[in-house]
Amino acid sequence: MCGIFGAVMRGTDAASLAALGVFSLQHRGQESAGLAVSDGEQLMLYKDLGLIAQVLDERRLPSLRGHLAIAHCRYSTTGSTVWENAQPTFRLGRGRALAIGHNGNLVNTRELLSHLEGGKSRLSATTDTELLTALLADYPSGDTVEALLHVLPLVRGAYSLAILDEKHVIGVRDPFGFRPLVLGRMEPAADDPEGRHSGGWLISSESAAIEVAGGTVVRDVEPGEIVILEEGKEPVSVRFAEGHEQLCVFELIYFGRPDSYMLGRNLYESRRRMGMALATESPVEADMVMPVPETGAPAAAGYAEASGLPYREGMVRNRYSGRTFIQPSQAMRQRGVTVKLSPLREVVAGRRLVVVDDSIVRGTTTRQIVALLRKAGATEVHLRISSPPIHHPCFYGIDTQIETELIAATHSVDEIRDFVGADSLSFLSIAGVLQGLDLPYDRFCFACFDGRYPVPVPYDTTRHKFVLEDAEGEPVSQGELHVPGVLPAATPPPHE
Numbered sequence: 001m002c003g004i005f006g007a008v009m010r011g012t013d014a015a016s017l018a019a020l021g022v023f024s025l026q027h028r029g030q031e032s033a034g035l036a037v038s039d040g041e042q043l044m045l046y047k048d049l050g051l052i053a054q055v056l057d058e059r060r061l062p063s064l065r066g067h068l069a070i071a072h073c074r075y076s077t078t079g080s081t082v083w084e085n086a087q088p089t090f091r092l093g094r095g096r097a098l099a100i101g102h103n104g105n106l107v108n109t110r111e112l113l114s115h116l117e118g119g120k121s122r123l124s125a126t127t128d129t130e131l132l133t134a135l136l137a138d139y140p141s142g143d144t145v146e147a148l149l150h151v152l153p154l155v156r157g158a159y160s161l162a163i164l165d166e167k168h169v170i171g172v173r174d175p176f177g178f179r180p181l182v183l184g185r186m187e188p189a190a191d192d193p194e195g196r197h198s199g200g201w202l203i204s205s206e207s208a209a210i211e212v213a214g215g216t217v218v219r220d221v222e223p224g225e226i227v228i229l230e231e232g233k234e235p236v237s238v239r240f241a242e243g244h245e246q247l248c249v250f251e252l253i254y255f256g257r258p259d260s261y262m263l264g265r266n267l268y269e270s271r272r273r274m275g276m277a278l279a280t281e282s283p284v285e286a287d288m289v290m291p292v293p294e295t296g297a298p299a300a301a302g303y304a305e306a307s308g309l310p311y312r313e314g315m316v317r318n319r320y321s322g323r324t325f326i327q328p329s330q331a332m333r334q335r336g337v338t339v340k341l342s343p344l345r346e347v348v349a350g351r352r353l354v355v356v357d358d359s360i361v362r363g364t365t366t367r368q369i370v371a372l373l374r375k376a377g378a379t380e381v382h383l384r385i386s387s388p389p390i391h392h393p394c395f396y397g398i399d400t401q402i403e404t405e406l407i408a409a410t411h412s413v414d415e416i417r418d419f420v421g422a423d424s425l426s427f428l429s430i431a432g433v434l435q436g437l438d439l440p441y442d443r444f445c446f447a448c449f450d451g452r453y454p455v456p457v458p459y460d461t462t463r464h465k466f467v468l469e470d471a472e473g474e475p476v477s478q479g480e481l482h483v484p485g486v487l488p489a490a491t492p493p494p495h496e
Ligand code: SF4
Pocket: 178, 247, 248, 249, 250, 251, 393, 394, 395, 396, 397, 398, 445, 446, 447, 448, 449
């Protein structure tokens, strides 16, 4: 996951507006942040490791002047957490400069590397985004959109992009629309008689960030669409591929802000309805329902509503500790959970708890939560998860590329229950998720739940392992691209 935000504003407000926008997307990545700005003539860029408020602070923003800006916050799915891999990327191309913020993950980087003159030695970072930026910058025409139309047909995988050149902010969404991207408008300022601020245009990973920045949501950028934003002009839309929307369902289950909208659905309401479906599918006798704070709260509210059990908050969360799942290493994750959550003894002691969370990835956090609740005096802990078990890794921008780290890939539900130490454990079915979303299966990617990968991913048939190609150019894919054991495309999904 990453967050991207772009702004085109007359005057010199674009940098602070983009910083405000990406600050509202901090939940999407906490490893590094950066901002690139253009005054119409030249680009400037600042990026560093750290949270957005640490990187884009009042010392930096005033020096980033221009009416065009993009901003990015990152957590890594390719490349390590080092300064070079922070985004936006930057490259001087033939006749123009280019900066890119990317949310997603490319799956054919080795193939793309073969198109890069000079090969990997020309890359200063180890990310797929660096490679894409180099390919675009190399394109002989000075026109960024021409370069995109030439390069994007070569690219496979997930990408929502915010691109900046001297004159434009450009939004791009891959043909499957794995990651969200929203177009917004800034109205002209009413208290600006000189007309310096004539309004402008925004792009954002999520709708909530557009509203926080003071804009209004216009529409989603469509899968396979390029949207070109330029000062004083209406957005121009260019299609580079036919779209087959397969939005990551995890965006709606877990990642997106509850006040965001995706595919016309408010994420809080969707999650609440998933909780209701979970209560119908997996009822249990208990004294109260509580969420794993904070992301489990909407589903817990729905579970309580449908079950008739009282809703209580049985844990408090340190709001400044960050999400454990998106910290970059297992060691950091394990340290994180102990400082992050603390049980409310007065609420949980002597009670049978239904504990609702949105997902179990590795199981280590859940195990510690159950232990904390038992230590605080809970007599029973019944875990209810508002998503299906994650059986398969993600190659489209979520940090679950290593199958052996996914507990559901190697353990049955009963084994997971035993591992985490719960009295009972149930997951919501795919049908239950769809009931909550009130949308059809074919609008979404469910690959980490059912293995139906919309874009084929490299699979090493000799080692029976998924292995991603990387910008280092290491040999990784030994065999066919489709995954053995995975339902062929013509097979109806298992929930039907
Ligand atoms: S594999 Fe899972 S996490 Fe990755 S895009 Fe698909 S639904 Fe989302």
